[in-house]
Amino acid sequence: MKTKILILAVALGMFAATPIWAQQQKPDANLMAQVEKRLAESDSKTKGLTGGPKLKWLLRQAEIEKVVDRLKAGQAVDPKEIDVILKGQVN
Numbered sequence: 001m002k003t004k005i006l007i008l009a010v011a012l013g014m015f016a017a018t019p020i021w022a023q024q025q026k027p028d029a030n031l032m033a034q035v036e037k038r039l040a041e042s043d044s045k046t047k048g049l050t051g052g053p054k055l056k057w058l059l060r061q062a063e064i065e066k067v068v069d070r071l072k073a074g075q076a077v078d079p080k081e082i083d084v085i086l087k088g089q090v091n
Contacts, residue, residue, distance in 0.1 A: 039064045
């Protein structure tokens, strides 16, 4: 009888516990606002450029969009990527 209770307790524990990696994280609203602000600034900056500089800004804009999408999906984002975006650096 004790064995059945132990097996039942272990089985319930396995099904009830959600692994940490499976939990979705909500992005920080302030961080999202800052990153989306940088995205808007990047968009307005590209309108006034041509040639090589415009290509650099378009690539930067695409990188920012990827980070925004990953944040909204609750996926992990490297803090270094966010730092580069918030500093306004062009790669």
